[in-house]
Amino acid sequence: MTSRDELVEHLAAALPEWLPTQRWFGGKDREITAVRPVSWTTLLDGDPLLIHLIVEVEQGDRTEPYQLLIGSRQSQVPDVAASASIGLENGLTCYEASGDADLTACLLELIIAGEPVDELRFEREPDVELTAGLRAHPITSEQSNTSLVYGNQYILKLFRKLTPGLNKDLMLHRALRDVDCQHIADPLGSISGELHGEELTIGMLQRFMPDAADGWVMATTSVRDFMADPSGLPPEELGGDFAGEAYRLGKAVATVHADLATALGTELADSAELERTVAAMTERLDRVTAELPALADHGPGLREAFGKVAALQDPVSMQYVHGDLHLGQVLRTINGWLLLDFEGEPAATLAERSALRSPLRDVAGMLRSFDYAAQQLLVGQPEDAERTARAMQWARRNRAAFCDGYAHVAEHDPRDSADLLRALELDKAVYEVSYEHANRPDWLTVPLASIDRIMTEGE
Ligand SMILES: Nc1ncnc2c1ncn2[C@@H]1O[C@H](COP(=O)(O)OP(=O)(O)O)[C@@H](O)[C@H]1O
Numbered sequence: 065m066t067s068r069d070e071l072v073e074h075l076a077a078a079l080p081e082w083l084p085t086q087r088w089f090g091g092k093d094r095e096i097t098a099v100r101p102v103s104w105t106t107l108l109d110g111d112p113l114l115i116h117l118i119v120e121v122e123q124g125d126r127t128e129p130y131q132l133l134i135g136s137r138q139s140q141v142p143d144v145a146a147s148a149s150i151g152l153e154n155g156l157t158c159y160e161a162s163g164d165a166d167l168t169a170c171l172l173e174l175i176i177a178g179e180p181v182d183e184l185r186f187e188r189e190p191d192v193e194l195t196a197g198l199r200a201h202p203i204t205s206e207q208s209n210t211s212l213v214y215g216n217q218y219i220l221k222l223f224r225k226l227t228p229g230l231n232k233d234l235m236l237h238r239a240l241r242d243v244d245c246q247h248i249a250d251p252l253g254s255i256s257g258e259l260h261g262e263e264l265t266i267g268m269l270q271r272f273m274p275d276a277a278d279g280w281v282m283a284t285t286s287v288r289d290f291m292a293d294p295s296g297l298p299p300e301e302l303g304g305d306f307a308g309e310a311y312r313l314g315k316a317v318a319t320v321h322a323d324l325a326t327a328l329g330t331e332l333a334d335s336a337e338l339e340r341t342v343a344a345m346t347e348r349l350d351r352v353t354a355e356l357p358a359l360a361d362h363g364p365g366l367r368e369a370f371g372k373v374a375a376l377q378d379p380v381s382m383q384y385v386h387g388d389l390h391l392g393q394v395l396r397t398i399n400g401w402l403l404l405d406f407e408g409e410p411a412a413t414l415a416e417r418s419a420l421r422s423p424l425r426d427v428a429g430m431l432r433s434f435d436y437a438a439q440q441l442l443v444g445q446p447e448d449a450e451r452t453a454r455a456m457q458w459a460r461r462n463r464a465a466f467c468d469g470y471a472h473v474a475e476h477d478p479r480d481s482a483d484l485l486r487a488l489e490l491d492k493a494v495y496e497v498s499y500e501h502a503n504r505p506d507w508l509t510v511p512l513a514s515i516d517r518i519m520t521e522g523e
Pocket residue numbers: 203205206207208209210211219221249270271272273274276278392393394395404405
């Protein structure tokens with residue numbers, strides 16, 4: 065029988081080829097130079113075997129930790145083991161086990177029991193009662209982590225790329241729960257551990273909303289209906305119009321910002337802070353341009369747009385924000401919109417994610433997302449000016465409706481802060497260029513086309 069150490073050794077050799085095949089792997093922009101297992105915990109022993117594994121992925125001068133659930137079986141190998149196979153070790157199937165319900169059931173049981181396993185801590189939030197004995201299936205939506213749904217009641221997000229230190233997603237969910245925010249799914253439990261002596265959040269359990277619709281799916285369905293309509297009627301006269309939802313979503317985002325301000329306070333940005341914001345935007349631009357020279361042509365224009373932030377005259381309020389808000393991070397439930405995933409940008413450092421920001425950063429993220437929703441149908445298609453114009457018509461309408469809804473609650477219209485909003489949108493688009501390059505190279509044209517359009521046409 066293969067020992068656990070042999071299995072771990074096998075994984076270190078097999079993972080450099082396997083990791084880039086996974087949607088959640090955020091390092092597709094560079095070759096993997098080594099994969100080092102740094103922590104492994106046996107969650108189920110025998111046949112089947114379940115190991116929680118943390119590996120450090122080295123890519124030249126960049127090293128990042130990722131977590132994996134490794135299953136291994138001698139008998140009764142399920143179908144999922146074939147599709148998630150990471151090779152064979154001494155005739156034993158070795159596979160990524162998040163799709164194996166027999167194995168993942170133990171994660172919920174451990175949270176309910178609240179007992180540690182070696183270095184891993186499984187905990188319930190205070191006063192939370194959970195139903196035992198539920199089996200899980202992974203969700204299949206477009207995401208950077210892996211989420212398991214237990215019996216349509218709970219969802220456990222396993223953070224793939226791990227960030228040592230306080231987990232912003234968990235921290236902000238707890239803060240919002242404490243002020244009774246109506247636009248989040250309540251946090252119910254967590255899994256945490258340690259890496260090189262630092263606290264590490266590995267998973268977060270939340271209430272699952274079984275009847276909820278994903279904002280990205282709703283918006284892209286609306287775009288598709290609009291683009292496919294042969295009548296050429298304006299969006300408000302078509303059945304699948306999204307503008308009412310975009311308006312309500314704007315209200316929900318403004319309410320969450322107000323709740324975060326109540327829970328954790330606000331600060332006014334001084335001139336040094338505004339200078340730092342410009343410096344951070346410019347550094348990001350330089351970093352991304354070094355990887356993707358296609359951005360270089362717009363360098364001077366982008367720098368000028370970022371520079372305007374340092375000269376802002378009106379006070380800029382700063383607070384905790386979502387940090388990576390887009391249509392895939394919002395759910396429409398029967399009671400309204402929920403915001404998910406307060407982790408911030410997956411590639412950002414902990415310090416960047418935890419910093420106070422202008423709430424307009426989230427507004428800018430959502431405005432970018434309306435643009436994405438409109439443009440994703442054009443990816444890989446031959447140039448067609450009419451189709452592009454129609455897509456932009458949809459985006460403009462929904463961006464405006466979102467801002468109207470936001471302004472209704474915030475009593476401040478984001479469009480009145482035009483220089484800041486434009487800089488934040490462009491900064492987000494630069495981030496997206498690097499995100500797509502590392503994660504979904506086929507989509508790179510979307511943010512590149514947006515930057516082109518904003519810089520040349522001003523919108
Ligand atoms: N509480 C929930 N109820 C229902 N679906 C959810 C819930 N939380 C997340 N989801 C679904 O999971 C997807 C990914 O969740 P998210 O937290 O954004 O993960 P990631 O960080 O990997 O992007 C969402 O787009 C949504 O479809």
